[in-house]
Amino acid sequence: MKKLAIAVAAVALFAGACSSNDQASTNPNASSAPAPAPGGSGGGTLTVYAAASLTESFNALGKQFESAHPGVTVKFDYEGSSALVQKLDNGAKADVFASADQANMDKAVQGGVIDGQPTVFATNKLTIAVAKGNPKGIKSFSDLTKSGLTVVVCAQQVPCGSATQKVEKNTGVTLKPASEEQDVKQVLAKVQSGDADAGLVYVTDATSAAGKVDKVDFPDAAGAINNYPIAVVKDAPQAALAKEFTDFVLGAQGKAELTQIGFGPAQ
Known part of the structure; x- marks a missing residue:
């Protein structure tokens, strides 16, 4: 009888434990796993290849995007658009590509490194950067041909370089630059x-x-407006985040930041 009583008690305890576990698993008030970060990313590094002229505006947008996506880090690679396309063609891994002209984006599309259809998000145009106070008295594009001036431009394959050439063609003014730089920031640095x-x-x-x-x-700069397209890179390591970032740039916050620094609206 004692052995039988012990066995009955053991069975009762086991049944009670199972009942308790079943209640815990179905209890609607039971705690659950933490919700993922906004966008469902849960974290990670988003790599953005962007034209050098986007440095200031995209740095600001990157911080805003990170704030909205806890655990996400946005890493930028700023260079001339042509150099970035070459990197992608050579197999470099990135999530987003933002070009300073349509021609280089078209090259990326033709090279099979872009996923989907690129979208123009801003426009830009040339100006002449001079020393503070404009000591050389430069007033027009044609003034850049004056003797004694040291003028620098972007290389032909770089968007700002192709825009410069277009202005030269439209105006009939041929510049004789001291150097041709690989991105617009290098030109600015020399000035x-x-x-x-x-x-x-x-x-x-x-x-x-x-x-x-x-x-x-x-x-004359109005005759050489550059369109800035953005797209998700094919086989992007962070494809979902990449789509969110492009949408963010195309949205109200992106437009506000880009307008503030002088970009024109998409055309």
């Missing part, structure tokens, strides 16, 4: 350092360097 008297840069670059250089706007 800031005093190595050049003037340089062809984007309005946004001159705006970001306000207080360090002056800018001379010229009407």
Whole structure:
């Protein structure tokens, strides 16, 4: 009888434990796993290849995106658009590509490294960056041909370089630059350092360097407007986040930040 009583008690305890576990698993008030970060990413590094002229605006947007996506880090690679396309063609891994012109984005599409259809999110145009106070008295594009001036431009394959060439063609003015740089920030740096008297840069670059250089706007720049397209990279390691970032740039916050630094609306 004692053995039987012990067995009955053991069975009762086991049944009670199972009942308790079943209640815990079905209890609607039971605690659950933490919710993922906004966008469902849960964290990670988003790699964005962006034209050098986007540095200031995208840095600001990157911080805003990180704030909205706890655990996510946005890593930027800023270079000339042509150099970034070459990296992608060579197999470099990135999530988003933002070009300073349509031509380089088209190359990326044709090279099979872009997923989906790129979307233009902003426009930009050239201006002349000069030393503070404009000591050389530059007032127009044609003034850049004056003797004694050291002028720098972007290389032909770089968007700001192709825009410069378009202005030259439209105006019939041929420049004789002291150097051709691989991205617009290198042109700006030479003007800031005093190595050049003037340089062809984007309005946004001159705006970001306000207080360090002056800018001379010229009407002929309107004939060489650059469209800025953005797209998700094919086989992006963070494809979902990449789509969210492109949507963010195309949205209200993106437009506000880009407008603030001088970018024009998409056309």
